[in-house]
Amino acid sequence: MTAQPTTQPATTRTTGHTGTPDTTKIAVDGAPASTGTMTYREAMRAALREALTDDDRVFLMGEDVGSYGGCFAVSLGLLEEFGPDRIRDTPLSESGFVGAGIGAAMVGMRPIVEIMTVNFSLLALDQIMNNAATLQHMSGGQIQVPIVIRMTTGAGRQLAAQHSHSLEGWFAHIPGIKVIAPATADDARWMLREALADPDPVLLFEHGSLYNVKGEVGATPEIPGIERAAIRRPGRDVSIITYGGTLRTCLDAADLLADQGIDAEVIDLRSLRPLDDATIMASVGRTHRAVIVDEGWRSGSISAEISARITEQAFYALDAPVGRVCSEEVPVPYAQHLEAATLPSVDKIVKAVHEAMEP
Amino acid sequence: MNDHLRHLYREMLRIRRFEERCVELYSATKIRGFLHLCIGEEAVAVGVMAALDPDDRVASTYREHGHALARGVPIRSVMAEMYGKMEGCSRGRGGSMHLFDTSVGLYGGNAIVAGGLPLTIGMGLADRLTGRPIVNVALFGDGALAEGEFHESMNLAALWNLPVLFACENNRYAMGTALSKTHAETDLAARAAGYGMPAETVDGMDVVAVEEATRRAVDSIRAGEGPRFIEFLTYRFRAHSMYDPDRYRESTEVEEWKERDPIARLAEQLIDDGVIDQESIDAIEAEIERELDDAVEFAEAGTLEPVEDLTRFVLTEVPT
Ligand SMILES: Cc1ncc(C[n+]2csc(CCOP(=O)(O)OP(=O)(O)O)c2C)c(N)n1
Ligand SMILES: [Mg+2]
Numbered sequence: 001m002t003a004q005p006t007t008q009p010a011t012t013r014t015t016g017h018t019g020t021p022d023t024t025k026i027a028v029d030g031a032p033a034s035t036g037t038m039t040y041r042e043a044m045r046a047a048l049r050e051a052l053t054d055d056d057r058v059f060l061m062g063e064d065v066g067s068y069g070g071c072f073a074v075s076l077g078l079l080e081e082f083g084p085d086r087i088r089d090t091p092l093s094e095s096g097f098v099g100a101g102i103g104a105a106m107v108g109m110r111p112i113v114e115i116m117t118v119n120f121s122l123l124a125l126d127q128i129m130n131n132a133a134t135l136q137h138m139s140g141g142q143i144q145v146p147i148v149i150r151m152t153t154g155a156g157r158q159l160a161a162q163h164s165h166s167l168e169g170w171f172a173h174i175p176g177i178k179v180i181a182p183a184t185a186d187d188a189r190w191m192l193r194e195a196l197a198d199p200d201p202v203l204l205f206e207h208g209s210l211y212n213v214k215g216e217v218g219a220t221p222e223i224p225g226i227e228r229a230a231i232r233r234p235g236r237d238v239s240i241i242t243y244g245g246t247l248r249t250c251l252d253a254a255d256l257l258a259d260q261g262i263d264a265e266v267i268d269l270r271s272l273r274p275l276d277d278a279t280i281m282a283s284v285g286r287t288h289r290a291v292i293v294d295e296g297w298r299s300g301s302i303s304a305e306i307s308a309r310i311t312e313q314a315f316y317a318l319d320a321p322v323g324r325v326c327s328e329e330v331p332v333p334y335a336q337h338l339e340a341a342t343l344p345s346v347d348k349i350v351k352a353v354h355e356a357m358e359p
Numbered sequence: 360m361n362d363h364l365r366h367l368y369r370e371m372l373r374i375r376r377f378e379e380r381c382v383e384l385y386s387a388t389k390i391r392g393f394l395h396l397c398i399g400e401e402a403v404a405v406g407v408m409a410a411l412d413p414d415d416r417v418a419s420t421y422r423e424h425g426h427a428l429a430r431g432v433p434i435r436s437v438m439a440e441m442y443g444k445m446e447g448c449s450r451g452r453g454g455s456m457h458l459f460d461t462s463v464g465l466y467g468g469n470a471i472v473a474g475g476l477p478l479t480i481g482m483g484l485a486d487r488l489t490g491r492p493i494v495n496v497a498l499f500g501d502g503a504l505a506e507g508e509f510h511e512s513m514n515l516a517a518l519w520n521l522p523v524l525f526a527c528e529n530n531r532y533a534m535g536t537a538l539s540k541t542h543a544e545t546d547l548a549a550r551a552a553g554y555g556m557p558a559e560t561v562d563g564m565d566v567v568a569v570e571e572a573t574r575r576a577v578d579s580i581r582a583g584e585g586p587r588f589i590e591f592l593t594y595r596f597r598a599h600s601m602y603d604p605d606r607y608r609e610s611t612e613v614e615e616w617k618e619r620d621p622i623a624r625l626a627e628q629l630i631d632d633g634v635i636d637q638e639s640i641d642a643i644e645a646e647i648e649r650e651l652d653d654a655v656e657f658a659e660a661g662t663l664e665p666v667e668d669l670t671r672f673v674l675t676e677v678p679t
Contacts (some may be wrong), residue, residue: 059488085488090515091511091514091515091518093511093514093515095477095507095508095511096477096480096508096511096512096514096515097477097480097511097515098477099474099476099477099478099480099481099508099512100477100478100480100481100484100515101481102477102478102481103418103477103478103479103480103481103482103483103484103485104481104482104484104485104488105481106466106478106481106482107416107481107482107485107486108485108489109481109484109485109488109489111481123507126471126474126508127474127477130469130471130474131469131471131474131477131478135467136672136673136674136675137452137672137673138449138452138453138457138459138467138468139449139452139453139457139459139461139467139672140447140448140449140450140451140452140453140459140672141450141671141672141676142449142459142460142461143459143461143466144675175670175673176673176674178674199674199675199677200674200675
């Protein structure tokens with residue numbers, strides 16, 4: 001599957017807040033498995049369930065996480081299992097409940113706060129930037145904020161310009177928080193747990209196109225540590241660097257390139273802050289070529305940051321200018337063909353790799 | 360009782376003299392940045408803190424020197440913070456607007472208007488979930504009532520029946536903007552009704568009234584009866600900050616309010632009632648003067664954090 005718009009698979013609940021009629025079936029797992037083949041959604045739910053079971057200090061809070069089952073059905077069934085104190089429905093008060101999560105974390109809880117989508121996190125930006133990211137520093141180290149803030153990000157579902165943007169790169173600008181983006185079911189299963197164990201605020205981005213994607217989930221994390229990038233496909237000729245929703249697109253592009261005799265390495269960043277410079281530079285050192293794929297806009301973006309770091313740290317290893325495939329500089333449009341044209345695609349990635357191969 | 364009244368008097372005077380000293384130090388460029396004084400408003404700080412238990416928590420604003428001192432943050436560490444020294448209560452990383460001392464339950468100093476309110480909601484939620492009998496006090500100005508975070512926090516506190524006291528210092532101005540120019544309903548306590556929250560308006564120039572009202576509210580909150588709102592009517596005698604030329608109000612208005620100076624008013628009453636005499640007032644003044652000299656000396660002698668440590672306290676240091 002790619003980041004191209006897809007029709008809603010039968011197991012997806014459409015996003016309730018968009019007002020789209022909910023005619024689809026909701027997948028309710030019977031005996032919840034925590035390993036094996038499962039969807040990203042199920043993996044995240046398993047991670048939530050484990051966290052709630054293992055640690056009394058953990059609770060989940062957000063809009064429609066309880067009775068509704070989560071606007072992407074991630075927390076479906078958890079209210080029945082853990083009760084309304086720990087699966088806490090909130091009013092439409094992003095700043096209020098994100099701030100409340102921060103306050104609770106300051107005094108010993110381990111809140112998981114869900115914001116429906118990154119677009120709505122802008123209403124809570126004050127709390128994230130001015131409190132979560134700064135309290136430890138402003139207090140000279142007295143205060144810690146071990147909160148995890150989860151939110152959906154990304155386009156691909158024709159939700160237009162207020163529900164489709166990828167703003168995680170903005171958050172990666174901020175010292176004092178960590179920004180992670182699990183792209184696989186295994187990472188969905190395990191990165192939440194590691195984020196909760198982290199003493200500092202972690203923002204966890206879930207690309208909306210991933211929820212129905214199935215993957216293998218192991219009994220232990222495939223990649224331990226939330227700050228490490230993963231090489232998802234080793235290759236010799238070019239490093240394709242990406243994260244989150246565009247990982248599959250890049251892997252598909254790499255398959256196509258292989259048919260053309262180009263052996264691409266695909267790096268899944270997993271963490272946007274901090275960035276795993278070592279893995280990136282080692283890869284570029286081997287392949288001498290880099291193409292960064294990011295669903296965010298190009299200007300002032302995380303892709304710009306990565307490109308700058310490569311020129312700072314691996315300039316002499318490069319055989320070609322660093323390439324970038326980003327979203328077009330336009331608010332994401334509604335019409336399917338326009339949305340598709342806005343986003344990174346297999347074709348665009350293949351083209352960028354070709355340019356890097358023959359500069 | 361008389362001891363307690365003398366204590367309240369001394370606490371207010373100590374804050375007043377501390378801030379007056381800060382003005383001198385500001386002019387001497389020892390203190391920099393924004394400096395917001397609470398001169399005139401000391402009764403609120405002292406009265407509210409007098410009604411709290413040691414485990415209770417306070418989240419305040421950038422006008423919080425009085426709150427910090429009355430809550431028990433050592434005067435030396437507050438002064439060292441004003442100097443930006445490592446011995447400061449926030450290691451010199453916060454300054455006047457960001458005084459923190461969690462050992463006495465002071466969770467900042469917040470320079471975002473209404474920014475601390477959601478934090479008290481979360482702390483209150485944590486207390487409710489864990490069954491701790493703690494009251495969380497949000498202190499904020501009249502300006503905060505126009506912010507969305509205020510409304511979100513009031514609703515959440517009432518909805519979830521949280522142990523939070525909303526303590527509003529209504530000094531009639533948000534910087535240079537008079538209350539009536541920015542609020543459709545200027546009876547601020549009346550606004551709490553929209554959240555089904557009990558509220559009252561109290562003379563914030565009367566420290567005893569402040570303490571009594573706070574105690575009533577805190578007792579009911581601690582008994583699990585949910586959040587409360589108190590509007591303290593008060594006034595700042597000085598400008599908003601050291602940068603403010605104070606052009607937006609009549610000097611006659613300021614003079615009228617000075618007639619109600621909470622410190623002079625209590626002194627007068629205590630002398631009339633024979634609780635205190637001029638001699639002991641002089642003695643208190645001298646004590647405070649010594650305490651301040653010592654605090655300044657402590658701050659002067661304090662250390663500047665080595666620049667090598669600049670990026671500490673951004674993320675938690677994990678021992679390697
Ligand atoms: C969100 C936000 N907007 C604007 C400011 C700038 N500002 C600082 S203090 C202030 C006035 C606040 O007035 P009030 O809440 O009544 O408190 P007071 O200063 O009177 O104690 C303003 C507008 C700010 N710090 N934060
Ligand atoms: Mg005011």
